Amino acid sequence: MIKSIRKSSSCKEPALRKEKVRKRNRITAIYSKAKVCRPNEPTKCLMYEPGIINLFAKSRNYSELLWAWKGWRDAIGPKVRTDWERIIEIENIGARENNYTDEGAAWRTNYQVSNLRGKVEKLWAQLRPFYLQLHSYVRYKLKQEYGDHVNLTGPIPAHLLGEIWAMSWLNIYNITKPYPNVNAFQVDEGMKDMNYTTHDMFVLADNFYQSMGLPAMPDNFWKYSMFTRPKNRSVVCYASAWNMGHDKQGNEDVRVKMCAVVNANYLYTVHHEMGHCQYYLAYNEAQP
Template identity: 45%
Template sequence: MVCLRRKVCCVIVTIALAIDLCHSQGADEIEARLFLAGLEQRSQLECNKLVEASWNYEADLSAVNNQLRAQAQLEKARWDKEQWELVTGEWGHRWPTLRNESLRRQFRHLSILGTAALPEDRLAKYNDLVSDMKTTYSTAKICDYNDFTNCNLRLEPNLTRIMKKSRNYDELRHVWEEWRLSSGALMRKKYEQFVELANEAAQRNRFDNMGEMWLYPYESLTFKSDMKRLWLQLKPLYEQLHAYVRRRLREVYGQDKVSRRGAIPAHLLGNMWAQSWSNIYDIVQPYPNKPSLDVTQFMQAQGYTPERMFRLADDFFQSLNLSAMPPQFWARSIIEKPLGREMVCHASAWDFCNGVDYRIKQCTEVNMDYLVTTHHEMGHIQYFIQYRHQPLIFREGANPGFHEAVGDVMSLSVSTPRHLKNIGLLDDIVIDRESDINFLMLMALDKVVFLPFGYLMDRWRWDVFNGNTYPDD
């Protein structure tokens, strides 16, 4: 009898809690949750199909894979448009009144359709332009400066290695110019068409241009002015760094090549885009008598392989009590360039939208740059894993720049002298002022100089999209 009474009481309490929940959430919020849950499974499926097709294409730049990727893009766009019509239809006037912030955010993100707003023929053209430019970029080849019968040099690894190691002014200029003639120059007309279609897509989403649509996820009305203010704070430090590096380069290449005032020739900075200057650290190191912070020779002497570099990164993240890489990661990632096929070698981390499949695609070489890059890319995977339980619409960075910040935090941590000694890649370290200055210089050459580069690229693209910079300019 007591047991029966308890059961009745439990039922009454459960019903009361459910009624209370309905009153606290409101019928609209319960209906909104059910509506979003109904979209989730299909969205994960369509996302997975597109990522899989994109992976296959970037891992093997064949015509068949390109066609399959294009088909998957259109299928995903059809679902996005169908989902968008549901969100902006009946729910269009209801979701802004929801009290739950998480629900409102999901609806707000889903109310922006993106490029899928284009008519299907225009969307197919847009996707083809992006694919064609990516293929041109990834397959561009130039002739060797010292052997014009060898015209098979590509960005990764050949040209990247030359930009890093060569100190021949004319060879570096040859590589810098010829690669651009074989890549960017061939994309110019396609990029103009891309801008036109991107702006059309943005306007169909009620933005003035694609630059404005790119800014929307930052959820800031002052983003551009904030970036300008931050750059102006950084500018005095950058100018000092620039002047110091310019003087050191003038000592190496001569005053006829590097002026006492003005810009530094971009091809002398060790990187195809001059977005990082760390590869010329040997020229600008403040205290050359201190041990080198480049552990490439130690790695090679110890027989490091790309897989060992990835295992080392995995151990690092586990030591922070983060997740081990899942079995699918080791089975399906591409960490070395396969022979006999073209692929996109730019290092990238991939989330396959199903909560279990994560991969990295990277044409790894055994050197310190790739050791840092490996930790950076695995930092992305860790972020994927940490938010895998969120709704699909939230499975991305907190804003479009946040993922890179997470990856950089990890790569900065592993490049400190103390850590490199702990993992056996530095014999000995001396922690003193001169060693600190060397380390800080190395970090500045990579991180400080990238900030104006990144800001400049966005400023340029914003002006291209809004029409302030014309195609002829």
């Protein structure tokens, strides 16, 4: 228990802590309201969820994807850069006040691993040969799709990987699958044929966890969670799970916040976030 508790890296000066909160709130507001509008159609705009996400999942138009990739970043980056740099300054001030070299050093203490950098570099050296093969294969497939836009000896353009972050490449599986003539089950089409709703995806995830002997999501989950983007206010759509403990009546209260639409990526995210909620329920039960 004692080993798991690390020193705080927060600033000792209250004014700096308040400044950091104000700047974070400003960044969050800018991020949540960001959108990209088509040059000749200023009323046709896309927000990140679900508009930009759907565009990257489905579009194979090189120019359109580049427009959205760059436009969304231009709508956020220049507006938040100064605030973000100041937040880093404040975090590093707090870290040094608490005897860390910087905030990164404070974060790394959470792992309780000596020579963390060296061990991560060793793991990367082991993984790198496989990653280079995977990268080359995907680049080759994208070259077949996009022609001269892809250089077989250079990096992959980030906006061609099916997601604005280029983290998950699932959405370009139809381009990269090794056996194009072999039909694989299409999750999106399957849910569409079954008239799935976003609520149905959460019910499916709940049934999945119950099938393993875990508890059903409590009533408060279904009552207070945000499953889709509200129409009457701006929100941060980044998917997250929340442990609210118990309500005044002693009922368990866990929730998710996301702007889901019916597709395979969100189906995975729904299961992922509900997994966090299962942990929260277990934590709450274990508390004295």
